[in-house]
Amino acid sequence: MCALPTAAVVTVGTELTSGLRRDTNGSEIARALAEAGYHVASLSALPDDLLALESALRTLTSLHALVIVTGGLGPTHDDITREAASRALGRPLASDNGVVERLAALAGRHSEPGARAQMARQADVLEGAALLAAVAGTAPGQIVPTPAGALVLLPGPPNEMRPLLSRALEGRIPSTPPVRLRCIGITESDAQHRVQPAIAARDVDLTLLATPDDVEVVLFARDGRAEDLGPAAEAAKLALGTSCYSDDGASLAETVVDLARRSNARIACAESCTGGLVAAALTDVPGSSDVFEGGVVAYANAMKSGLLDVPEQLIARYGAVSDRTAIAMAEGALQVGDATLTVSTTGIAGPAGGSEAKPVGLVWFGIARHDGRTHAVERRFGGDRDMVRRRATATALDLLRRSLLEG
Amino acid sequence: MCALPTAAVVTVGTELTSGLRRDTNGSEIARALAEAGYHVASLSALPDDLLALESALRTLTSLHALVIVTGGLGPTHDDITREAASRALGRPLASDNGVVERLAALAGRHSEPGARAQMARQADVLEGAALLAAVAGTAPGQIVPTPAGALVLLPGPPNEMRPLLSRALEGRIPSTPPVRLRCIGITESDAQHRVQPAIAARDVDLTLLATPDDVEVVLFARDGRAEDLGPAAEAAKLALGTSCYSDDGASLAETVVDLARRSNARIACAESCTGGLVAAALTDVPGSSDVFEGGVVAYANAMKSGLLDVPEQLIARYGAVSDRTAIAMAEGALQVGDATLTVSTTGIAGPAGGSEAKPVGLVWFGIARHDGRTHAVERRFGGDRDMVRRRATATALDLLRRSLLEG
Numbered sequence: 001m002c003a004l005p006t007a008a009v010v011t012v013g014t015e016l017t018s019g020l021r022r023d024t025n026g027s028e029i030a031r032a033l034a035e036a037g038y039h040v041a042s043l044s045a046l047p048d049d050l051l052a053l054e055s056a057l058r059t060l061t062s063l064h065a066l067v068i069v070t071g072g073l074g075p076t077h078d079d080i081t082r083e084a085a086s087r088a089l090g091r092p093l094a095s096d097n098g099v100v101e102r103l104a105a106l107a108g109r110h111s112e113p114g115a116r117a118q119m120a121r122q123a124d125v126l127e128g129a130a131l132l133a134a135v136a137g138t139a140p141g142q143i144v145p146t147p148a149g150a151l152v153l154l155p156g157p158p159n160e161m162r163p164l165l166s167r168a169l170e171g172r173i174p175s176t177p178p179v180r181l182r183c184i185g186i187t188e189s190d191a192q193h194r195v196q197p198a199i200a201a202r203d204v205d206l207t208l209l210a211t212p213d214d215v216e217v218v219l220f221a222r223d224g225r226a227e228d229l230g231p232a233a234e235a236a237k238l239a240l241g242t243s244c245y246s247d248d249g250a251s252l253a254e255t256v257v258d259l260a261r262r263s264n265a266r267i268a269c270a271e272s273c274t275g276g277l278v279a280a281a282l283t284d285v286p287g288s289s290d291v292f293e294g295g296v297v298a299y300a301n302a303m304k305s306g307l308l309d310v311p312e313q314l315i316a317r318y319g320a321v322s323d324r325t326a327i328a329m330a331e332g333a334l335q336v337g338d339a340t341l342t343v344s345t346t347g348i349a350g351p352a353g354g355s356e357a358k359p360v361g362l363v364w365f366g367i368a369r370h371d372g373r374t375h376a377v378e379r380r381f382g383g384d385r386d387m388v389r390r391r392a393t394a395t396a397l398d399l400l401r402r403s404l405l406e407g
Numbered sequence: 408m409c410a411l412p413t414a415a416v417v418t419v420g421t422e423l424t425s426g427l428r429r430d431t432n433g434s435e436i437a438r439a440l441a442e443a444g445y446h447v448a449s450l451s452a453l454p455d456d457l458l459a460l461e462s463a464l465r466t467l468t469s470l471h472a473l474v475i476v477t478g479g480l481g482p483t484h485d486d487i488t489r490e491a492a493s494r495a496l497g498r499p500l501a502s503d504n505g506v507v508e509r510l511a512a513l514a515g516r517h518s519e520p521g522a523r524a525q526m527a528r529q530a531d532v533l534e535g536a537a538l539l540a541a542v543a544g545t546a547p548g549q550i551v552p553t554p555a556g557a558l559v560l561l562p563g564p565p566n567e568m569r570p571l572l573s574r575a576l577e578g579r580i581p582s583t584p585p586v587r588l589r590c591i592g593i594t595e596s597d598a599q600h601r602v603q604p605a606i607a608a609r610d611v612d613l614t615l616l617a618t619p620d621d622v623e624v625v626l627f628a629r630d631g632r633a634e635d636l637g638p639a640a641e642a643a644k645l646a647l648g649t650s651c652y653s654d655d656g657a658s659l660a661e662t663v664v665d666l667a668r669r670s671n672a673r674i675a676c677a678e679s680c681t682g683g684l685v686a687a688a689l690t691d692v693p694g695s696s697d698v699f700e701g702g703v704v705a706y707a708n709a710m711k712s713g714l715l716d717v718p719e720q721l722i723a724r725y726g727a728v729s730d731r732t733a734i735a736m737a738e739g740a741l742q743v744g745d746a747t748l749t750v751s752t753t754g755i756a757g758p759a760g761g762s763e764a765k766p767v768g769l770v771w772f773g774i775a776r777h778d779g780r781t782h783a784v785e786r787r788f789g790g791d792r793d794m795v796r797r798r799a800t801a802t803a804l805d806l807l808r809r810s811l812l813e814g
Contacts, residue, residue: 015616017447019438020587020625024429026452031426040424041459044451045433052448076599076615118596136790159619159790209428218427275690276683279704283682286758286792294710296703297686302744303675303701307714337709351693385693
């Protein structure tokens with residue numbers, strides 16, 4: 001399985017090994033490496049400990065064609081990555097004039113003179129290293145030759161790391177990337193039982209990944225043989241039906257925005273228990289203003305009546321969490337601005353507010369369309385407040401998607 | 408710094424090293440270990456590779472008092488953790504009758520006889536290991552004696568792992584947890600330069616953690632000596648002033664909800680570029696309905712006029728992204744429901760929509776209070792769409808906080 005060149009990823013920071021912060025860089029870099037054709041042999045987090053990092057880098061750089069380190073390139077005393085790499089590879093550090101100048105230009109931001117002097121540490125470059133100029137932030141990345149290949153040092157903040165990672169991996173021939181089918185409204189086992197027979201005759205490997213709000217069916221070319229991947233993906237999609245919402249990595253919100261754009265629909269939402277998450281997911285998509293009117297977060301009942309014209313008697317009679325209120329909220333959202341399709345959420349996210357008849361996790365959704373068709377959907381979600389809100393948000397987006405597919 | 412016993416955490420799964428899934432167990436276990444008084448020397452993810460895991464476990468168990476492995480305890484062929492641990496420690500595997508019986512009782516769930524046979528692998532226990540009976544799921548955990556202390560094997564699914572981790576760490580004396588001062592509106596370097604002299608005389612260690620929207624100042628008791636931690640935290644807070652919004656782990660939104668509750672304020676928001684994120688952050692706090700009325704996501708200008716009574720001529724004359732529109736939006740939100748304090752956001756999140764006069768990253772905020780005081784604040788944020796939205800959301804929450812502090 002390891003005909004591929006091997007790579008290792010190291011993230012540096014005591015905040016990671018003490019659990020104060022969860023790392024996101026490691027898995028992002030591992031994925032980029034896998035797509036660039038490396039077998040990632042290890043992914044590790046180490047504390048800000050010079051000797052430990054030096055020793056790990058000495059071992060890893062002798063074993064792997066590519067070692068990527070993120071973090072510890074900042075200006076403060078616990079930023080020890082440059083020093084550790086220098087010792088591990090026996091390459092002395094020297095200050096780079098270009099970087100010094102760039103830093104001086106940025107130093108005005110800091111009011112403390114001591115902070116300015118400290119910034120200068122970021123200009124220390126290993127002998128023989130190629131620089132990756134900072135795109136965001138101040139710390140440049142470095143590509144250093146090693147006995148087995150290269151060591152790449154990248155800054156820790158994800159927005160600073162990302163552009164330099166792309167630059168470092170530029171020009172490497174990508175292996176066949178896997179096909180990722182994202183699905184909603186289906187369990188992991190059911191997805192497996194539908195897909196497995198459909199692709200049995202194909203030379204592909206299957207992995208399933210489940211999160212609380214979706215299931216991903218991932219197909220890999222076996223032994224680098226790419227020709228079966230396309231037909232297998234088509235067969236799997238057919239087997240998954242409308243549960244599958246994307247085959248190109250698009251998120252559920254991106255799929256909704258794309259479908260709305262193609263059918264000239266304009267969307268609005270009226271949220272209670274999701275509290276802004278549906279609007280936030282849609283507006284997270286660049287260009288969503290083409291199809292998204294806006295929304296109302298009607299947390300208090302006064303907002304439901306005041307902004308969405310939900311009759312107070314209706315709420316009093318059926319309750320805020322009911323099919324009637326859900327539909328009235330969605331219809332109310334249709335009256336504001338120029339929306340042609342709206343979704344509403346009203347439910348009990350917890351931890352308080354549940355009853356025997358209306359337990360925590362119960363959520364009603366309303367869908368209203370400008371052609372007059374409306375309907376309500378009831379769901380009971382497990383999990384804590386955060387989980388209920390996440391699942392309700394995904395369901396609201398999925399209801400918009402299914403309504404757009406119906407045309 | 409390492410008078411503490413050392414520990415290592417290993418998460419097992421090719422889905423982690425290939426970046427298909429992001430690990431959450433590692434940081435959770437690391438934090439529990441730090442709180443139980445261990446220095447976590449490394450946190451690593453390894454692929455489902457028997458030889459690689461065997462070799463890693465041989466090294467780690469000889470170095471560290473405690474090694475915790477999660478994942479790879481399931482029934483399928485790629486669950487190799489039991490076998491790897493057995494080889495690394497030279498302790499043979501034997502089937503445990505109690506576990507076999509428990510599995511047999513659960514096997515009825517699976518219709519395939521093959522699946523039942525495969526389940527039996529989960530009953531294989533290392534010689535001399537103590538069992539941690541499964542609370543959720545089917546795989547038990549194991550605590551195995553090692554030359555340096557113990558190796559603990561835990562299942563991978565977080566809900567199965569969590570109760571067994573608590574059991575494995577039971578009875579260990581917790582060390583003094585660190586004090587975490589969360590700050591906003593200050594750079595990492597400036598925070599360090601204010602705090603360092605203030606705590607110089609104290610026996611504490613200082614770490615700074617920066618994200619795009621806040622800075623965390625973390626103080627640790629040095630060598631387990633707790634008596635200096637309280638006075639050092641007080642001195643640090645004084646030096647940080649109003650930049651510090653929490654000393655007990657509370658998020659910015661939690662701080663706002665708490666301040667609003669104590670001053671009987673009711674909050675509403677009117678969002679354009681943040682698209683629901685401010686409302687989502689506030690409603691993420693359990694009990695936020697006590698102080699949060701709701702909000703309007705006025706993405707289209709028609710929504711700004713229709714729901715918030717922002718005069719169309721005002722938008723035409725000054726532009727949607729202006730101090731005037733920001734204030735009119737905040738004032739509009741004050742008219743709906745029973746809010747006493749409102750915040751608005753209007754800006755250019757990008758990637759499109761910027762101009763020379765109003766570049767991507769420009770955001771205007773409006774604050775309106777029921778006593779008639781209003782003001783507008785302008786900020787220019789760097790970064791991509793996601794970053795601009797995150798930073799604008801944090802700033803909107805911070806403006807609410809500062810307004811509540813003024814009283």
